[in-house]
Amino acid sequence: MYGIMKVHVPPGFVKGANILMGATDGLSSMVTGKSATAAGTGRGGRPTLEMVAARAGVGRGTVSRVVNGSPHVSAQARAAVEAAIAELGYVPNRAARALAGDRTDAVALVIPESETRLSAEPYFLDIVRGVSTELADTDMQLLLTLIRTPRERQRLAQHMEARRVDGVLLVSVHEDDPLPDLLAQLQVPTVLNGRRSEREWMSYVDADNVGGARTAAEHLLGLGRRTVATITGPLDMYVARCRLDGYAQAMDTAGLGSDTSLVAHGDFTEEGGRAAMRELLERHPGIDAVFAASDVMAIGAVHVLRQAGRRVPEDVALIGFDDSAVARHALPPLTSVRQPTEEMGRTMARVLLEQIGSRTTTRRHVVLSTELVRRESA
Amino acid sequence: MYGIMKVHVPPGFVKGANILMGATDGLSSMVTGKSATAAGTGRGGRPTLEMVAARAGVGRGTVSRVVNGSPHVSAQARAAVEAAIAELGYVPNRAARALAGDRTDAVALVIPESETRLSAEPYFLDIVRGVSTELADTDMQLLLTLIRTPRERQRLAQHMEARRVDGVLLVSVHEDDPLPDLLAQLQVPTVLNGRRSEREWMSYVDADNVGGARTAAEHLLGLGRRTVATITGPLDMYVARCRLDGYAQAMDTAGLGSDTSLVAHGDFTEEGGRAAMRELLERHPGIDAVFAASDVMAIGAVHVLRQAGRRVPEDVALIGFDDSAVARHALPPLTSVRQPTEEMGRTMARVLLEQIGSRTTTRRHVVLSTELVRRESA
DNA sequence: TACATATCTGGGAGCGCTCCCACGGGAGCG
DNA sequence: CGCTCCCGTGGGAGCGCTCCCAGATATGTA
DSSP states (O other), rough: OOGGSSSSSOTTTSSSTTTHHSSSOOOHHHTTTTTHHHHTTTTTGGOOOHHHHHHHHHHHHHHHHHHOOOOOOOHHHHHHHHHHHHTOOOOOOHEEEEEEHTOEEEEEEEEHHHHHHHHHHHHHHHHHHHHHHHTTTTTOOOEEEEOOOOHHHHHHHHHHHHSSSSEEEEEEEOOOOOOHHHHHHTTTEEEEESSSSSOOSEEEEEEEEEHHHHHHHHHHHTTOOOOEEEEEOOOTHOOOOHHHHHHHHHHTTTOOOOOOOEEEESSHHHHHHHHHHHHHHHHHHTOOOOSSSSSSHHHHHHHHHHHHHTTTTTSSEEEEEOOOOOHHHHHSEHHHHHHOOHHOOOOHHHHHHOOOOSSSSSEEEEEOEEEEEEEEEO | OOOOGGGGOOTTTSTTHHHHTTTOOOOHHHHHHHHHHHHTTGGGGGOHHHHHHHHHHHHHHHHHHHHTTOOOSSSHHHHHHHHHHHHHOOOOOOOHHHHHHHHOSSEEEEEHHHHHHHOOHHHHHHHHHHHHHHHHTTOOEEEEEOSSHHHHHHHHHHHHHHHOOOEEEEOOTTOSSSSHHHHTTTOOOEEEESSSSSOSSSSEEOOOOOHHHHHHHHHHHHHTOOOOOEEEEEETTTHHHHHHHHHHHHHHTTOOOGGGGGGGEOOOSHHHHHHHHHHHHHHHHTOOOOSSSSSSHHHHHHHHHHHHHOOTTTTTTEEEOOOHHHHHHHSOEEEEEEOOOOHHHHHHHHHHHHHHOSOOOOOEEEEOOOOOOSSSSO
16 A cells, blocks of 8 residues: 555655646756766765665665664675775765754863963863863764853854754853853753862862872971961862862871961962962961962962072972973972873763763763872972 | 746645655655744754744745845845844754755864974964954854874864865974875865975965074074074974074074084973083083073073073073963073964964865965064073 | 564655745836 | 846755654564
């Protein structure tokens, strides 16, 4: 009863309203048809799924199944298709796939400008490197989006609503950034790099800032130093609070209580580090160790200490955070807490892919451990 | 005679082979139809072009024309369409556009790993920033592709053949990299960041390395220094040759001939800079100025000079190249040649867009001038 | 032997857009 | 006053894929 459908109907005939047009001048349209595809040439000479199917002597569906790794294909058919793909050098058309499958096979790495200004340096590149590595095996594309102006933020939101990516990686956003909530509301899989606060609920991958800071302070203490101070980052940033916390923990454990006069506040800039160091020197002339929450601030501290005639590390031991190029090339080379940045990037990508894959909304929280890189300053 | 076509035919009826199916069990298919689109809901609840058309009381074609800025639309129709777009919050579906229009509205920024390892630092990020800025006004997407393994290079080539991007930005490739030629052959619009040799034929945007180096050397000479040496980069890199050239030009002009013993070869690393400085110090104990072809090498030189008891800049004036964070935070802060990195990124994007727009293969060669940033080392 | 079940397969329909053709009506012309 | 010409317009066809359904075939069971 359905047999009629199996009759071979010339392409271009069944399709469209040509039938209704009868004797009208619909000829030109009829001539068009999908002849190009059915023949040996796709647009721009690129092979199409249909060409592969013809070549392999199977149907479109089967080729699609092979390409997408469906298990419901006989070994024989699979082999034929794979051969045809190789011979033709077939590569799936991403746009067609996206359109038909309602997905994009792309993830965006979003970087708010504020962040790039601060820790710039290798950090960002390492994240990209990690993400890229992890994505290399899938055929997800990595889209880079810098957000600087409100207009760009607006556009990003629009793109998100239009579902132009399957997921988003968000590099350290500020606590009051509306982006994460927008993404959550839109149900776009998202992974943050760094938490916004202690009770972050979205998926995130962060470094163990507390542990790293604690280790640094402990190292200073282990060197026999007694007057161990710290230069913090801006405390409205969670990462800065964490590093202060780690320091405080180490001091507590060492029974050195919490002397707030040993805590000076910086802002992650060299000048901030300078000011904080001057303050510290004034309050504690006998200071013999400093843990700075960033390398750049540590550099500032080095300069001030030098001017004050203090030697590093003989008089004052110093540890920074980030293990940046600045730390490596400083004089003396700075001991610093290294974050596994590339690994963080890889993990972010992995978590995101998992989240995109399983359509469930399972949040993941990952904290990767840091490591003290010993150089000459402590 | 064509009037019959204007009769309103219910959607889903004209389309497909349903007509042929007559009394057969084609019901399920008929029910499907494109009802969803015709009604008020696109996939995922997102508005479609067709919905906008319905809302504005015009045809699909007209909406498309408005969206794509075609001039052949009456003011009235345009206004209606724009209103409908705003009301519905319509955003074009990128995949559909790509499929129908045979383009992708995306460009790739390709970064061979080798390069990222060397000058890493802000350089790369600034390029991205520039590119991103320029692209923000179009709705081109920026794809980031890191090339590290031969496998990744292979995949990139494949993507290029499948025309997954409309154009490519290539960050400083080596002279023997086959990528540029592949891209040229594939006729993919491409812009290089930096030349591969003096006779680069592809479009490129480069910094005036010769001029920057010349200025640096001239500055040193202008300080009254007579024994002005240079530490070069690896001379198999064009950029290194350029910087050496600039230095040589300044020396020639000053009538100081070309004393090859004043030229030491480094490799853009700190250790390379150290070794070169030691060499120089040995050959010319009375040396009073050094131009290093990179900041990192300059840092190495500073360290060696310090150990040798030479003061910077009192005994030996020093200039680096790149104006990196390392230079800014060094002790003393390094005078350095700044490249307009972000501007380079912007220009690259602009040139690429132009090349994509005009389907002609007009190559463009842009050289942006550098600038000496004076700090304390010279 | 007949019938139910599981497995593999072809191909129609449709994703949302662009391209382009052919229509209608207004302006310009003789 | 009829004739082109052109501009603005609607909408068919098709881009290359995925989804899914119904056939065909192979396997198992009574």
